[in-house]
Amino acid sequence: MINRSIEQAVLRSLSFFPAVGILGPRQVGKTTLAQKLMTELQKPSVYFDLELAEDFEAISQNTTWLLENNIDKTIVIDEVQRLLPLFTQLRAIIDRKREAARFILLGSASPSFLQKSSESLAGRIAYHELSPILTVEAASTEIPWQQHWHRGGFPDALLAPDDGFWYQWQQNFIKTYVEQDLSQLGITMSIPLLNNFIRMISHVHGSLLNYVTISNSIGISNIAVRRYLEILEQAYLVRRLEPWYVNMSKRIVKSPKIYIRDSGTLHFLHNIRTFDDLIKHPVSGASWEGYVLEQVIPLLDPAIRPHFYRTSNGAEMDLVLVDGITPVVSIEIKISLAPALKRGSTESVNDLKTKNNFVVTPKGGNTSIRPGWIHCNVVELIQNLQTLKFVKY
Structure with missing residues (x-):
């Protein structure tokens, strides 16, 4: 595995912000980086990929129940731009228990994702762009x-x-x-x-x-x-x-x-x-x-x-x-x-x-x-x- 330069910067953000967004084009290695981060965090984590029908249905149909039942874990949501209404609920859940590293959100190229998430999670999220391998x-x-x-x-x-x-x-x-x-x-x-x-x-x-x-x-x-x-x-x-x-x-x-x-x-x-x-x-x-x-x-x-x-x-x-x-x-x-x-x-x-x-x-x-x-x-x-x-x- 090729070590990515932004890894330590993302970990630093996770030590303070409730949510961290990792943005970049498809196939750039966001999922691989997130999976590595999951092994380095000091608490358990759970991963959802919204390109998988079962994960999309689970989160879209039972958002509050699913997120509340994983409140003590870092929740990683991949391709999060596919479910923009999720951001309003994320804000409410973060505000009920505001602590670091609650969510890692991975997004591929969506202007509406950037706009919506900025409006809903302002002050609660730090963004990092993952470029192709340097x-x-x-x-x-x-x-x-x-x-x-x-x-x-x-x-x-x-x-x-x-x-x-x-x-x-x-x-x-x-x-x-x-x-x-x-x-x-x-x-x-x-x-x-x-x-x-x-x-x-x-x-x-x-x-x-x-x-x-x-x-x-x-x-x-x-x-x-x-x-x-x-x-x-x-x-x-x-x-x-x-x-x-x-x-x-x-x-x-x-x-x-x-x-x-x-x-x-x-x-x-x-x-x-x-x-x-x-x-x-x-x-x-x-x-x-x-x-x-x-x-x-x-x-x-x-x-x-x-x-x-x-x-x-x-x-x-x-x-x-x-x-x-x-x-x-x-x-x-x-x-x-x-x-x-x-x-x-x-x-x-x-x-x-x-x-x-x-x-x-x-x-x-x-x-x-x-x-x-x-x-x-x-x-x-x-x-x-x-x-x-x-x-x-």
Whole structure:
């Protein structure tokens, strides 16, 4: 089993909050993590999976009786977004006996789940997002970075016996999301059109988000594109990275950039079947950029916000970490093994005035290439950010 970085943070929340929510996409390992937590808690626990008909019926038909009769246990409810009316009863039960670790709630991609649970359990619940397996987690099991980048971080996909099984897993994963989950979340377009929409997003991965271009390409309105992208974000499939432009006098690009969050999913959507195919593919540079972002952003301290920076005259930085309104770290991401800096990068640092600056390549080396600049790989970057106290764990 691969140890997950958030485990200790979740246990800390369970020592204080009556309920803890673990959110993330399907197949990311929420159930496995919860089952491990159940063995580490100081009291007995009971598990219900609302995707199982018998568990769903038991809780929906006998909610109060079932929860009250397990009042001295930690109750784990998986796929809890399938029974949103449950949250009102959870609030009442928690308030009658307010103690730590009463509930662990696991949820997969549901905006209504987030909204309803926040309204009903405000002040009673702490949320944690479980991302796909990170490179620092995979490295502890000696999984090569090449395999992790190519296959992505979903556990079953990453650990598949070969690339053929990985590809088949991704195929089934996308089919399940498209045909079941996304339609339940509010995307009403046909399945073929939704497939085209997701593939269109994969082709603009790492680019500035242009709603008109996407709208014209697949024949739906700008408003629908915006709404569907919001749903894909809340389903943990895509990330919009906002530009940094506070207190800047220059002409700044103000459109966000769009990324498919899991590199393995991106590669499947581009029909990239092996690592050798990946390094020769035109998307490899943008893929590496998105991959590095997804290894860093889930680990950031909540006070540190990620952005990118770009001006109309060519200054550009792939990732800028901002503390409050102050940029504190600039990160240039290069697939080339050579750490040479572009003029746009040095101009960006002059604008942003960041003292800690990194060039991230696959090879790295953690070496200084000029004052204020370190050349490193992804794991070395995270170690440097840990030293600077910009990551949570």
